[in-house]
Amino acid sequence: MLAALSCLLAVPAAHAADTEIVLATWGGSWGAAIDRNAIKPFEQETGIKVRVISGVSLANMRMVASQRAHPQIDLIMSTSQDEVRAYNDGLLDAIDVKDVPNLAAIPPFGVRRDGKGRAMGAGMWVYPYGIAYRTDQKLPDVKCWNDLWGPAFKDKVGVSSPRYMNGYFLLMINRIAGGTEANVQPGLNRIHQMGANLLAVIDDSAAQQRLLASGEVSAVPIISSAAYKLVDSGAPVRFVIPCEGAPAGLDTLSLVKNAPHRDAALKFMDFYTSAKIIGSVAAELQIQPVNDQVTVSDAQRKYTLTKDQMAKLVSFDDQSVIRNQDAWTAAWDREIAPMTKR
Template sequence: MKLTRIVPAALLLVAAQLACTTAAASEIVLATWGGTWGKAIAEQAIAPFEKATGVTVRVISGVSLGNIQMIAAQRAAPKIDLVMATTSDAATAYGDGLLAPLDPKEIPSLAQLPESGVRRDRNGAAMFAGMWVYPYGIIYRTDKVKDAIKCWKDLWRPDLKNRVGVSSPKYMNSYFLLMANKLAGGSEADVAPGLEMVKKMGSNLVAVVDDSAGQQRMLGQGEVWAVPMVSSAAYKLIDEGVPAKFVIPCEGAPAGMDVVALVKNGPNPSDAKKFIDFYLRADTIANVTRELKITPVNRHAKLTPEHAKYTVSDEDFRRLVTFSEPAIAAGRAKWQDAWDREIAPMTRR
């Protein structure tokens, strides 16, 4: 009789241990960037989430497009729960059926994001959520340019002859061409007005530079006095002592945005949604973006005075311009071809 009482108790103990082991082994897999970006996410978001929930977050590091391609290769049996990517890569992935829509009832933090921070499909479902933005504005040398640059149209001023560098459609989502096109009254469906607008720069246009390092070098060495640049690269240059100023032009500025998305049919969607909600919270994203010196999409995030120096004000945030990611993806190769024929020969390099 004693044996019959002991055996169920032992079985119950084993079952309890197994249950605890299963709970402790709960894991989600996140595909995101490595380096400085991955370090900030790991220390300021993943570690606190693991401590608060007991859920382990396993990270796979890679560039945005590479991670999306990995998810595509796993379509039949996804092993990744979450991915962080650029909006253009995420939009393509969602259109290909690789991502699942986000339900605001399951992810309450979505309600804290501005309308521009939650990209939606044709039916109004949230495709993915913005983490941070990096405006593509203008940086100029304050020791070289007598009259402050305040607007995109200032790049066409006579006093900037042989002193302007720009980027082609293959860089930063074609933003420079699209802004020139916007000034000229064009649309994503027809960028011919923008190409003509760029041609009117004439001798002002000295270089086409399609990477931040090249832009920083040319501005730092005084080869160009003004160049459109993403905010994070611009502030890095200023921090290094280059006498320069970064501005959101009067006509507004496009902004790159990186997003977090839920992989369709991922292995642990419940905990993955918990992570998205935790990550997008004002306190969490404030800590991550402070480390990266970048602007959080969640405008409820409280910024330290030092962090605020590197971010977009509420007034400038409202002036950020968005363009259609599907239109950019569809047109960029054709726009680049036209640029190579019509614009590239204008420059000295």
Template structure:
């Protein structure tokens, strides 16, 4: 192992792999669990370019040559990279553990899952009346929650899909849920602008019920906030963060090596323990404690029965329309 690492280091001398990702805890997640292992195995340092999801997409569209070799983005925004001709088509034979990738993480021929999570109902059991149960998404409409709920303002797709589902439709026929969603307006207190803002609102108790990212809830729980994540009987809205190789990268071999390490069972196991995400390979090891958390999926049955999956390409096409409608009809 040592001799191969030395050989690789010599072959890739003076190289540097550039990763485009979100900042903050997500950059740390990649660096601590993937980047350091990549450098250990190859001797190649990793540089990170960080920014918001849409900001990085717009910057990539304007660049004459790619700033990064690999880009992490959400599954649906990844389709916008593809539409812009920004991702290389993947040769999955160069990613040995691809054969263990769960179906939900096989997003396209150009980008694949790196970890998964859910948007679900998070709540403060010390503040919410004990009579209020969250066994179904319908429970958000409970009159007892008037003026107590928060949801993200930057991506209303979760609630739009849920309202459509509860109204006999789905994301493709989202208009069916419009009246249902309008009926939820009295229960909203706030719409948070980013993860930090959302965490502050629920930690303070100002909005003791939220539609939130499961990983954020578990992060707060680890800091002592009394917060629970519900798993509604309809399932929770699946989110998959993905990685793709930028077209025009001069370090494609290194990029494949990085992706292979990211999908290795050892690294996937570390990501689950670090962030309480779902592993996207079926051969990762997950502790019983983490496996018991709502939204951490370790079996095919869970992937099949506990997720609400919004078609990723449809979501990319509809996000702007959904946000416009949500802003005009729910937030205003």
């Protein structure tokens, strides 16, 4: 009799659990845009409450790791590299298109997959890592990565080390120079040939914006959203996708393994990655959505890529980045960093 009563009492508790999910995501203006354009509409449409934990990608993922035995977070937004590391570590669950139908609208570039072809999460948006340069200093137009080696750019170029943006600058130059993720020496050699053009190593977007705005550097590899903030502020700056292509960072939404509210979490994931919702979030953030079905407004068009530009986006093997980034950084510190000490 008591056992039967316990079973009956357990049913309402299970339903009650489905009325809330816990999402770990960014704070600040990013968190506010996600709340306005996605969380509140989801709550209104479904009646499911979304409780938010705010923090940077890596810190949130460490929180998920600390709760491995008893997960309290259902979903996490992160960079694709943090997603892959966490998935490798058994912290995240694979996603099936039958549970998240909108996964089918995300192109292959936007879905990282494991060795069995299972999706580790759902891509939300990409941020191309191109070149921003000053247009008021009588410099040649920058159209290609190789332009940064030209004589007009002596003491004018800032670049990023492998510590920043997953080593994308080194990896892009390395690919142009004929290297691979297994051998970045061609890229290091080519960057070393920049010689007196290389003025500074700048490993955060705020410093890149500041130095470019002040004119202390004239050209710098930078993510699109940071570059467009400068453009919108009135700075004489142009952002380009170089002729050889541009690496692109990817942010993802992932399901925590043994999520306490799995079904409701999957419902939110499908809602969030729909063209309407992800399109409205991306529009406020002035960033490129991944969903192929998003309709881009005239106001948003300046922040998004054409089909030709999308075709120029370059991706690198995340597993190689995870395995080798420390070694690339050590090599950079030996061979490239001393060049700016003059």
